[in-house]
Each structure stands twice: as C-alpha cells, then as structure tokens.
Amino acid sequence: MEVGVTCRNKKDITLLKIIKKNLFNIFLAIIFFFIICITLYPFLNVLAISLNDPIDTMRSVNFIIPRKFTFSNYIYVFTQNDLLTPFLMSIARTFIGTPVSVICTAMIGYVLSRRDFYFNKLFTFLFIITMYVSGGLVPEYLLMSRTLHLNNSFLVYILPGVVWVYNIILVRAFIDGLxxxxxxxxxxxxxxxxxxxxKVILPLCKPVLATVALFYAVGQWNSFMDTYLYARKLPTLQYVLYEIMESAKIHIDPHAVTQTTQNAVSPMSVRMAITIIATVPILLVYPFLQKYFVGGMTIGAVKD
Structure with missing residues (x-):
C-alpha cells in the first residue's frame, strides 16, 4: 500500500516538474491558439453566412457552421451576370499591372537610394508630399478623360497606379540596408x-519585391472605382460583383416562411458570397509568395 502511494507521489512530482518546466511554452501555446481563433473566426463566419439558408441569415442563426447548407447564394451571384469576361479582365489587369508596377517601383527606389544622385532627397521629399496632399477627384477625372483620353481604355487600369509612394519608400529603405x-x-x-x-540589386531585393508585388496585386484585384469612373465598357469582376450586391434588395420575413421562399436569397448572404468569391483568388497567391518573405541579405549576396 505504501509502495503504491509512493509511486503515485513520484509520478505527481514528476508531472508537476514537467508542467513547471514547460509552463511558459504552454502559456504561449494558449495565447497563439486564442490568436488563431480570433483570426479565423471572421473568415469562417463569412463563409458560413454565404452557405447559410436565407431564413437563418435573417434570424442571425449563423456561427461558423451553417445549420442548413445551401448554394443558392452562389447560384444567384453566378446567374445574374456573365462573370467570365469580367473575371478575365481582372486577371489581365492584375497579371499585367503588377509586374509593371514592381519594375517601375524597383527602378525608382534604386535611383533614390544612390548616394551619387545629387537630388535624391529633393525627389524623395516631392514623392512624400503626394502622400499627404492630393489633387482631388475632379482634377484626376479631367486628367484621365480629357487630357490623356483614357476613357474605356485598358491603360486606365495600369497608368494611374503604376507606382505607390509607400512601396517606393519600402524598396528604397531595403536597398539602403544593402x-x-x-x-x-x-x-x-x-x-x-x-x-x-x-544583376546585383534585384536578386537581393526578392523579399521586399514580393511584399510590394503582393500589395500591387491586391490593389489591382480589389479595385472597382476606376471601372466605375472611367471604364464601364471594360468591367472588372469587382465592379460586376458590386452591381450584383447593390441589386440584391430581397427582404424575406423570417416569420412567414413558405415553400416558395426556401430557394430565395438574402442580401446579407449574397454580400458574404461575393466577399468569398472576391477573396479566394487572391488568397491562393499567398503560398507562392510566402517563401520570398524569409531569407537574408547574405544568402542573396552569395548567389551567382
């Protein structure tokens, strides 16, 4: 009897030592698990609402798992308009605009980082001013439509946002550290x-260029205001989805459910379905760029 009690006490003491030794790691694991939960919950909630029955959506019966699955919201989105042409237009502006912007940003950042460029501080100051002072929407519209004649032209998706000052500063700061x-x-x-x-700067700038490319790609993919202002004859996916969302003005009474309303959609569910459709393609880009976020300056310097 005493031997059994002694063994049990030794096991308890050993367990307490293990817990004390790994207490900080357990605490970090709990914190990280909590962060993961609060990070994933909004996305899972949006996905659940997009797949949720419209009546449950109206009654706010949605968490992260729909009570009753339905694809009526996605069917509504894809049957309202022909999404193939706008989808291809969004892909074209993203795959063309992003490399052009990255190349131009890398060139400007390199020039501003050169120590033998006498006016680098002056031009940097002029670039930074544009981040705080803007010409406004009306002068921009007159410039695009009347001066440059870019209405309903594909170049209106490329030229106005060919460089972002914030990205130029990022690239210049990275090059300054080389x-x-x-x-x-x-x-x-x-x-x-x-x-x-x-041959020297670009191979070393892969991490910052990948980050800048991601910024440009997300901006190109999510943009729809330029289509609304200048190129309605060349609609992008975001603009068409925006029109579908605005037209989804269906109101269902949760207390008057009939067999004919089971396949209906709710505005909230349609908005969430549109959010998923617009978000998933850009999420697929992250795994391919993630490997470039890690890496050191020394690793790039010794490459051929």
Whole structure:
C-alpha cells in the first residue's frame, strides 16, 4: 500500500516538474491558439453566412457552421451576370499591372537610394508630399478623360497606379540596408547602372519585391472605382460583383416562411458570397509568395 502511494507521489512530482518546466511554452501555446481563433473566426463566419439558408441569415442563426447548407447564394451571384469576361479582365489587369508596377517601383527606389544622385532627397521629399496632399477627384477625372483620353481604355487600369509612394519608400529603405560595397565592386568590374540594378540589386531585393508585388496585386484585384469612373465598357469582376450586391434588395420575413421562399436569397448572404468569391483568388497567391518573405541579405549576396 505504501509502495503504491509512493509511486503515485513520484509520478505527481514528476508531472508537476514537467508542467513547471514547460509552463511558459504552454502559456504561449494558449495565447497563439486564442490568436488563431480570433483570426479565423471572421473568415469562417463569412463563409458560413454565404452557405447559410436565407431564413437563418435573417434570424442571425449563423456561427461558423451553417445549420442548413445551401448554394443558392452562389447560384444567384453566378446567374445574374456573365462573370467570365469580367473575371478575365481582372486577371489581365492584375497579371499585367503588377509586374509593371514592381519594375517601375524597383527602378525608382534604386535611383533614390544612390548616394551619387545629387537630388535624391529633393525627389524623395516631392514623392512624400503626394502622400499627404492630393489633387482631388475632379482634377484626376479631367486628367484621365480629357487630357490623356483614357476613357474605356485598358491603360486606365495600369497608368494611374503604376507606382505607390509607400512601396517606393519600402524598396528604397531595403536597398539602403544593402552593403554599398556590392555596387562598388560591380562598378569596378565595369558594370553600368542598369546592370548593377538588374544583376546585383534585384536578386537581393526578392523579399521586399514580393511584399510590394503582393500589395500591387491586391490593389489591382480589389479595385472597382476606376471601372466605375472611367471604364464601364471594360468591367472588372469587382465592379460586376458590386452591381450584383447593390441589386440584391430581397427582404424575406423570417416569420412567414413558405415553400416558395426556401430557394430565395438574402442580401446579407449574397454580400458574404461575393466577399468569398472576391477573396479566394487572391488568397491562393499567398503560398507562392510566402517563401520570398524569409531569407537574408547574405544568402542573396552569395548567389551567382
């Protein structure tokens, strides 16, 4: 009897030692689990509402698992308009506008980071001013429509947002952190400015360029105001989804459910379905760019 009690006490003491030793790790695990829950809950809630029965949506019966699954909200979205052409237009502006913007941003950031460029501080100051002072919507509309004649032109999706000042600052700050000796060594080898930018700077800037590319891609994919103002004849997916969402003005009385209303949709469910449709494609890009977010300057410097 005493032997059994002694063994049990030893096991309890060992368990307490293990708990005390890993108490901080357990605390971190609980914190991270809580952060994951509060991060995933909004997305799961939106997904649940998009797949939820419209009557349950009107009654706010939705958490992260729909009580009654239905695809009527997605059927409503895809049957209201031909989404193939707007979808291809959004893909085209994203896959064309993003590389153009990244290249231009990398060039400007490299020029502003050059120590032998006498006006780098002046031009940096002029770029930063545009972040706080804007010309306004009316001058921009007159510039695009009357001066540049970009109405209903695909270039209206590319030229106005070809560079963002914030991204230029990011690229310049990253290049400033690179050893300037690499550029000097390339100069001694006879490389010109373009070859230094292309063969020395760009390979080292993969992490920041991936981040900037993601910013540009998300901005291109989610933009619909430029379509609304300048290019309604070239509608993008976001603009068409916005029109569908505005037209979904169906009001269902939760207390008067009939067999004919079971396949109806609610405005809230349609909005959530549109959110999922617009979000999922851009989420698929993250795994391909994630590997470029990690990596050091030294690793890039020793590459051929």
């Amino acid at each position: 050893p300037y000796a690499l550029q000097e060594a390339a100069m001694l080898d006879g490389a010109n400015d373009f070859k230094i930018w292309y």
